[in-house]
Amino acid sequence: MSTCSTVILGTGSYAPERVLGNAELARMVETSDEWIRSRTGISERRLAATDENASDMGVIAAQRALAEAGLQPADIDLLIVATCTPDMPMPACACFIQHKLGLNTRTACFDLNAACSGFVYALDTACAMLTSGRYQKALVIGVEKLSSVIDWQDRTTCVLFGDGAGAAIVGKVDEVGRGLLGTRLGAFGEGTDLLYISHGGSRSPTTAESIAARDHCIRMKGKEVFKLAVRAMDEAARDILEQCHIRPDQISLVIPHQANLRIIEAISEYLELPMDRFVVNVDRYGNTSAASIPIALDEARRSGRIKTGDVTLLVAFGAGLTYGSALIRW
Ligand SMILES: CC(C)(COP(=O)(O)OP(=O)(O)OC[C@H]1O[C@@H](n2cnc3c(N)ncnc32)[C@H](O)[C@@H]1OP(=O)(O)O)[C@@H](O)C(=O)NCCC(=O)NCCS
The missing domain is CATH 3.40.47.10 (Thiolase/Chalcone synthase)
Structure with missing residues (x-):
């Protein structure tokens, strides 16, 4: 039986600057603020800039999480990036983030695609890998640039999605029943x-x-x-x-x-x-x-x-x- 718990030591997030409100969308496709809000609850969403990649958003969220946890990039030995909109199909978004964030080259880096459940899947994976004893501190990121895969002429989908990133630092404590x-x-x-x-x-x-x-x-x-x-x-x-x-x-x-x-x-x-x-x-x-x-x-x-x-x-x-x-x- 395990005598330690996996706990979240810090979190961070990032939303791109550009706000796309319902009224502006209603000028792009046949929809209305009233329809979108009453069917979905959405009033606005954020869009990444053309030259702002998923990895760039992930890096900012990660830096904020590291700062809150009081840790340095060198402390991380596992990076899991949950995304279905990585910078490129190959290599993994995690490798771009590793390099931009200045993580150790001995950090295990990979992407995980479970779409919108991705962060929960990645958190579970990170915790299991930490519990194995082979890793000490994990950075788990959920990031998407969905605006890159939205059909801006399809009103049934374009009103729903947005861009952004969130991150969590996961570590271990010698205590059960927490985390x-x-x-x-x-x-x-x-x-x-x-x-x-x-x-x-x-x-x-x-x-x-x-x-x-x-x-x-x-x-x-x-x-x-x-x-x-x-x-x-x-x-x-x-x-x-x-x-x-x-x-x-x-x-x-x-x-x-x-x-x-x-x-x-x-x-x-x-x-x-x-x-x-x-x-x-x-x-x-x-x-x-x-x-x-x-x-x-x-x-x-x-x-x-x-x-x-x-x-x-x-x-x-x-x-x-x-x-x-x-x-x-x-
Ligand atoms: C997409 C969703 C909001 C649509 O709401 P709905 O109440 O099911 O609406 P319907 O699809 O039945 O469409 C009703 C009518 O609105 C129209 N409509 C669709 N999108 C519209 C829009 N953006 N603006 C105005 N009308 C729209 C449809 O064409 C349809 O018209 P019709 O009756 O003349 O055919 C809703 O089905 C939903 O939220 N589904 C889950 C989506 C989701 O969560 N996806 C992510 C999973 S991680």
Whole structure:
């Protein structure tokens, strides 16, 4: 039995400067501020500059997390970057970040693609690798430049997504019952046709025709995703609570994936937990996929919503359709 716990030592986040509000979007496609806000809860989202890469955003979030943890780049020996919009398909975004951040060349660096569940998957992976005893301090980043894969003529998707980055430093303490108490990861692989980018992979490499058809952009069956998302998040939340013998009313704060306010409200109803125990920032950032939970986590910590001893539930779902939950005692 393990005698140590994996704990979050610091968090950081970054949102690009450029704000794209609903009114501006309504001048680009046939939509309205009223439609977007009533169906999704989103008022605005951030867009990275053309020359601002996912790695650049990840580096800033990481620097803020390191500063909060009081650590130096040289202290990190494991870097996991959760993203589905890396700078390039190859090499990994983690390698760009390692170099820009000045991490040790003895740092294990890799990307993890679990779409919007990516940060929860990466956190679990980092904790397992730390618990193995072979790594001491992990940097876990969730970052996306979704604006690079949005079809700006498709009103059913372009109103939903945004860019950003969040990071956490994970370490170990010689104490049990703190930090990551447990996780529950999974996927409904039968839902790979509900949310996808069809071209640019090895099955259908990019062609002139695929670019003309904007097949390198995100496509989604929104209604189906909505239903499966609510089911997956509810199950993932219930399972982890049961596994850790914790009742919903013992949770101080839920940090759900920020895809849609209505999905978060449905989870609040299912878990019978009031909305004031949920972190919501989807109104300001839209859906930033793997960056959504670490940005919300960082904002919650910095605004004093998380105190020592509190139990926080992270719960996510995303393309795949992947899902994941994690319980953390601070
Ligand atoms: C996308 C989503 C907001 C759409 O809401 P909805 O209530 O299901 O809306 P529908 O898809 O049924 O569309 C209703 C109508 O609005 C229209 N519509 C779609 N997008 C629109 C927009 N941006 N502005 C105005 N009208 C729009 C549709 O064309 C449809 O018109 P029709 O009835 O004439 O065909 C919702 O399905 C959703 O949030 N799904 C989950 C998406 C998600 O979370 N994805 C990320 C997973 S990590």
